[in-house]
Amino acid sequence: MTFSLLEKTVLAIIIIGALGSFFYEVVRRLRIVARGTGTLPLDRIPQRLIRTVKEVLFHRRVIGGRFWPGLMHGLVFWGFIVFGVVTLDHFATGFGTPLLSENQHHLYSIVVLPFSVLVIIGIGFLAYRRFILKPHTLGKISLTSGIVAIFIFLLMVTYIYGEMSPPLLIAKVNWWLHALLVLAFLVLIPKSKHLHLVFAPFNIFLRPFDTPDHDAVKIDLEAPEEELDAMLEGLTHLSKNQTLDVFSCVECGRCTDACPAHRGGGILNPKHHFMLDLRQPLLDGGSTAVLDQINIEAGWECTACQACTFACPVGNQVEKSDEIRRLQVLVEGAVPQEYQKLFMNLQETGNTEGAFHSPLAERLPKFTPDKEYVLWLGCFARYELDPNFTKSVENYARILDSGGVSYGILEEEWCSGDPANRLGEKMTFQMLMEHNMEQLSQVKKVTSMCPHCIVNLSKEYGKFTDIHYRVEHHTQVIASLIDQNRIDVSSKAQGAITYHDPCNMARTMGEVEAPRRTLRTLAPDFFELEEHGTNTLCCGAGGGLWWKKEGTGRTHLVRAEQIVNSGAETVVTGCNFCYGMFNQGLDPLTPEGRETVKVKDLADLVAENLA
Secondary structure, three states, X not given: OOOOHHHHHHHHHHXXXXXXXXXXXXXXXXXXXXXXXXXXXXXXXXXXHHHHHHHHHOOHHHHHHOHHHHHHHHHHHHHHHHHHXXXXXXXXHHOOOOOOOHHHHHHHHHHHHHHHHHHHHHHHHHHHHHHHHOOHHHOOOOHHHHHHHHHHHHHHHHHHHHOOOOOHHHHHHHHHHHHHHHHHHHHHXXXXXXXXXXXXXXXXHHOOOOXXXXXXXXXXXXXOHHHHHHHHHHOOOOEHHHHHHHHXXXXXXXXXXXXXXXXXXXXOOHHXXXXXXXXXXXXXXXOOOOHHHOOHHHHHHOOOXXXXXXXXXXXXXXXXXXXXXXXXHHHHOOOOHHHHHHHHHHHHHOOOOOOOOOHHHHXXXXXXXXXXXXXXXXXXXXXXXXXXXXXXXXXXXXXXXXXXOOEEEOOOOOOOOHHHHHOOOHHHHHHHHHHHHHHOOOOOEXXXXXXHHHHHHHHHHHHOOOOOOEEEEHHHHHHHHHHOOOOOEOOOOOOOEEEEOOHHHHHHOOOOHHHHHHHHHHOOOEEEOOOOHHHOOOOOOOOOHHHOOOOOOOHHHHHHHHHHHOOOOEEEEOOHHHHHHHHHHXXXXXXXXXXXXXXXXXXXXXXXXXX
């Protein structure tokens, strides 16, 4: 097939126009990303490359989250990778300089033709799902999605037809149609959700390793007024990573599907409130100062469980409740009434309950530098937010005693700051942190039954200063004692036992195996809930919502319903807040005539079966 000088000229003009449009739109967005706060991380390059290969090339998250849609997307994606060489050869042929010889083209077509059929199958399935099944989380029908589906189908058809050696004139028309479809993609992609094809690989590579990855708000009250004003003004801006997230969003709705607040009937829709609602303001203003565009009521519903972030197939750190709450509290001074007493208690007494003494703390040994661990109680256990949990703390103490582990509590332990931190009161959080860091100055190891406290004592404090102590969750300590034969668990726990993964343990700490090692030793009838591990479902207490008045949503009951419906006789957990939520929520949901599911901390189960 030969092309005249006029055809080559027209082709060159169209290519330049399409590429110009493509790069203009991409660069426009990259300039906005560059205006975000912070820097894009470039540490741990090998791990980032491995993660990118797994999640981009092998579609680990795409397929893992929704198998059949993910696999169909994979067929389309892998097909386009294979088509890369064909596409370059196609345009080179238009200028009379094909990349492949006739024999090479024929051999390569043996690979490409099956893939073209697979692409048709994949895009057909996705179009059927999008336009016929219409899953609600995908949102309203998108004209762009329809056009893209038709374009992809026609690309495959024109390629297959071109390989069938049609008459020369028809072949030429077919060639031009194929070329124009490819170039139309260059114009269409940056102006639609399909920009994720360009940005997602970079977004996955640059994604922070810590989840969540909110910037620390460091407040120096002795700083000049101009510096404080600049700090507060900066709270309205997205970071570079967050801005890139918004432009990388594929609008698949997985974050909304995973959100416990949304599933419980609340108004929070992470796909829109934390992502898409920010896209147009970014483009319109060219500035990253768009956090005030987040729906405030939705922001207060969030449990900060990170389910949305873990569900995202393109590496977005979706959750932004931290940003909207600190903006409301620090900049707007708009503290919801239900949290005002909580903040006052923390400021005046150093704990959530405004208490001046703890009967439990008085019964436990006090820490001295010769002891191995500080046993960090946290406000929940120390001030008996659920009196039943006191027995769990005593059981953990018994386990430590049985294992010959020396420990003691800090007499001047204050709240780790989790509720203040998660609810946006960063000044109070910093005050609590500074006090606790002074108390921990001579400590080498800390253990706690509260994942919320552990996250703050380690990850959150580490944003402000170097941490010289090691923090271990009690399920990790217990598993270690069993592994080392320092405690003997001789009997077995009977009945249908399941385990609920606390969000802070599974997703923020990355710990899912330690409690299971213990449960496999103890419980022959242990079974998993449908959503478990890093795919766990929040109990509803996260993000400071333990202190929230009940609203229209049923966030706190969604997980409880799952547990009741699972047929479990006992649910074991490793978080005091989860323990308290299930103690409140399971009984009202239990069908008449059926025994209420027992709630136990892992320490309870182990202590009951100590030799």
